[in-house]
Amino acid sequence: MSEPAVMRDVVVVGGGCYGTFYAGQLAKAKERGKARFRRVVVVDRDPACRARVELGEAPDRAFVVRQWDDYFGELLGGAARAAAAGSPDYIVPSPLMPHLMFQWVLARARERWPGRAIDVAPVPGEPGTPYDRTGPDRTRYVSFADWICPTHCIEPAVCPAIGSARTWEMGDAVRGLAERLRAAGEPVHGPALFVCRHHVFGVGTFAVDAVLEGDAMVRAAGESGAAAAVLVGTISSCHGALNLLRIGAAQAAAG
Template identity: 50%
Template sequence: MTPRTDFRDVVVIGGGCYGSFYAGQLAEARTRGKITFRRVILVDRDPACQAVRSGPLPADFSLTGAEWNSFLDEFLNREPPPDGSPDDAIVPSPLMPHLMAHWLQRLTGRHWPGSVAEAVAVDRPLGTPYDVLAPDGTRYVSFADWLCPTHCIEPHRCPVIRGPRTWEMKDALAAYVARLDRDRPTAGPALFVTRHRAFGVGMFDVAEAREARTLLGEAVGRGADLVMATVSACHGAVGMLRVTNAGRVL
């Protein structure tokens, strides 16, 4: 299915070098009729970030001075649009922490009182060419064992190997969860899948956050770990939540 290019609001995480670039690309894409949106919101705690220092923002672009976590808590709690209407999307930054995993972790106690979601290390390798466990327990994975082009849109024909891109991280994570579930109840994966939309800008749909919230509820009900990941076709950051209630694992 072709990723959509009509949106309600588009959130850009960060107003630094990446956020400024993405904002400029989105403005140009709209001018050329490649994308539509109501507004673009850049989120940065620094009100004098690079996006502002570079000059006036385009029409329908704004900067929200806020911490990313607090902004997402409010933004992702909004009512979805009517069926068939443009929805929201988020442009992640390559340098951001695993914000969506942190959001799901905070969400647990608010939606399921008495439950606590603990981030646990993703100990088992996924098996991709690049597969590294970070000190915070997040597993960073990639099908590329080479240096990718800057702002690569991950086309069906890989520009580095000059051949078909035969891999898809979304499918690899579904198989990974199935393997984990054989040893311990494991739900998911709750995926935030970044796809190229226009002029080198990738984003994931906020509808995926709503789906992730549903999967979290299923994990609470099953007493299962929840695997969640922010991914593209080639790369990903993978986290895992373990839910406890009244001092015991559900």
């Protein structure tokens, strides 16, 4: 018998159809002894979101009515590493959400270095994925799937869409992209990757610790005062959202 997934708080992004499914699956996993957690927190700006209507509040389920970026600004800004806090906290992303974790590390960089240019640059290079599109906000969306994936796919070793082995891994592709950019002379650090993996009962998560480590990577990249860039991605095995955070050089102090 497999050990239960042990978490502290689990934050579900959105209370719509996806969030309702994820929160419900987490409750089932806990009931059946497959997961242990303190509470599930569903974050949605709608006080009457579907998850609240269908699932309701419970001793281990709470609802927060806020914009996502405001909520994560507070949560992550005050978060402690799991080593200090005990069991780690996790985030359950939505397939339809913007690149929220990048937006947080971007905001942190601007707070940290108010006198330096902090910009979102286009992600250069070729990741080698069949699907590759850049959004208006310069987020580059990449995927190894050029087909419609099954809903709530957990990305197993055998891809259910094609019925054969999954021979790709997005983390390898993004790390390879960063290495090629550095080899071409680009001052690129990272990548800082927030990797969503199947955790329990069809629910994919990444740890809050991973986001804090990404923020630490950005801080380290800018500490020397030289211009730098950090490749940041929220990814799974098959799909990803990538951004390039560019840090301008620090101004020399006036003599």
